[in-house]
Amino acid sequence: MKIKILLALSLFFTLINFTAKPQTRPEEKSPVLIEANPESVGVSSFRLSKIDSMCVKAIKKGDLPGVVTFVARKGKIIHWKAFGMADIQSGRTLKRDDIFRFASQTKAITATAVLLLWEDGRFKLDDPISKYIPEFKNPRVLNTFQYSDTSYTTQAAKGEITIRQLLTHTSGIGYGIIDKDERMKMIYRKAGITDAFTEKNINLGENIRKLASLPLHHNPGERYTYSEGLDVLGYLIEIISGLPLDQFLKTHIFDPLGMNDTRFYYPEKISPRLVDIHQPNGLGGWEKAPATWFNPNYPVQGAKTYFSGGGGLCGTAKDYAIFLQMYLNGGEYDGVRLLSRTTVDFMMDNQIGNLWGEKPDKVYGLAFAVITPEGKAKGGIGNVGTFEGGGIFYTHYFADPKEKVIGIILKQLQGKVRDDTSLQFRMYVGQSIND
Numbered sequence: 001m002k003i004k005i006l007l008a009l010s011l012f013f014t015l016i017n018f019t020a021k022p023q024t025r026p027e028e029k030s031p032v033l034i035e036a037n038p039e040s041v042g043v044s045s046f047r048l049s050k051i052d053s054m055c056v057k058a059i060k061k062g063d064l065p066g067v068v069t070f071v072a073r074k075g076k077i078i079h080w081k082a083f084g085m086a087d088i089q090s091g092r093t094l095k096r097d098d099i100f101r102f103a104s105q106t107k108a109i110t111a112t113a114v115l116l117l118w119e120d121g122r123f124k125l126d127d128p129i130s131k132y133i134p135e136f137k138n139p140r141v142l143n144t145f146q147y148s149d150t151s152y153t154t155q156a157a158k159g160e161i162t163i164r165q166l167l168t169h170t171s172g173i174g175y176g177i178i179d180k181d182e183r184m185k186m187i188y189r190k191a192g193i194t195d196a197f198t199e200k201n202i203n204l205g206e207n208i209r210k211l212a213s214l215p216l217h218h219n220p221g222e223r224y225t226y227s228e229g230l231d232v233l234g235y236l237i238e239i240i241s242g243l244p245l246d247q248f249l250k251t252h253i254f255d256p257l258g259m260n261d262t263r264f265y266y267p268e269k270i271s272p273r274l275v276d277i278h279q280p281n282g283l284g285g286w287e288k289a290p291a292t293w294f295n296p297n298y299p300v301q302g303a304k305t306y307f308s309g310g311g312g313l314c315g316t317a318k319d320y321a322i323f324l325q326m327y328l329n330g331g332e333y334d335g336v337r338l339l340s341r342t343t344v345d346f347m348m349d350n351q352i353g354n355l356w357g358e359k360p361d362k363v364y365g366l367a368f369a370v371i372t373p374e375g376k377a378k379g380g381i382g383n384v385g386t387f388e389g390g391g392i393f394y395t396h397y398f399a400d401p402k403e404k405v406i407g408i409i410l411k412q413l414q415g416k417v418r419d420d421t422s423l424q425f426r427m428y429v430g431q432s433i434n435d
């Protein structure tokens with residue numbers, strides 16, 4: 001009886017520890033992001049205005065229905081604007097604080113949560129995931145496949161999947177509907193794997209345990225294969241913390257940082273702020289995307305029970321800028337220290353060796369792709385150490401630690417689009433710096 005009481009008390013105090021708001025010393029407190037004149041932080045207003053011209057031109061040409069652009073430097077917001085429409089069908093004008101589906105921009109936030117728990121000593125990055133999710137024990141790799149009936153054979157993998165491999169997309173796990181391998185698409189579809197954006201009444205744990213029984217693309221650590229690994233890690237967070245993923249992220253990242261509009265699901269009343277997903281209508285214009293592999297009414301309809309650590313979050317440009325500013329500050333924002341500077345430093349190190357080539361433009365860390373000297377030398381994408389990411393609905397972001405610059409461009413598009421604004425935006429931000 002005494003042992004049971006002690007175990008219960010231990011779990012109670014563990015959960016209490018996880019619900020405490022992280023803080024740092026007053027002398028380390030960075031200012032919150034506020035709006036300022038570009039010239040006050042060494043940026044040319046005139047040259048920055050090229051972003052406005054670019055967006056207006058793209059919308060006029062029909063290349064985009066609408067876009068929000070955001071630039072900050074040295075902790076000051078120097079550009080935050082909306083152009084075009086949030087909803088073509090109703091004629092609703094896009095506003096700069098409207099809500100976008102972040103999709104894969106979720107991954108960096110989930111990775112941050114994993115590192116919070118790692119810093120707390122809850123696990124080692126090279127622990128096998130099967131230590132915490134037993135269903136992943138003894139993984140197997142796809143060997144042969146029959147298209148006629150989707151039957152397949154497997155062979156034993158050469159090693160266990162580690163937490164680090166899940167963070168770096170080197171585990172061998174696939175990505176269902178967006179997988180580049182048609183065989184994996186079929187296997188995941190037949191098994192009923194949920195990727196994200198679902199109305200179904202399903203929870204993260206049951207989906208991940210089902211995923212664990214499926215074959216891998218390749219041996220863990222052998223190649224880089226974009227995957228549902230961050231969904232697996234979302235479930236790991238739930239197991240380690242004892243909290244649902246949405247509650248853990250809210251308690252330990254969103255509330256402490258003031259990311260008040262970021263979450264997995266919203267009530268129906270938020271719909272006027274949610275940007276529609278648009279696709280080309282074949283006539284040179286745009287229409288609301290229908291339900292296909294995703295639910296276009298996500299995140300305001302459905303069961304609202306699946307918390308996809310790899311792609312489920314939504315939010316505003318400013319909220320994501322706060323998250324990136326925390327990283328530029330070495331893990332701290334407005335007196336809240338989420339991660340240590342040393343952790344942020346090693347998260348940006350190359351974690352995948354030469355899997356992207358001997359001298360690639362970018363390498364992959366533990367949460368972001370990171371620009372290399374070779375990438376910097378090509379021009380237009382930032383300095384060495386610039387970290388970046390994006391989402392499937394044409395959202396993109398980057399943060400340059402040397403210039404202390406954040407750039408975010410948000411759209412909600414699907415289908416075959418002719419859009420060069422993300423690359424142009426990045427170049428216009430860079431050429432506007434004049435100090």
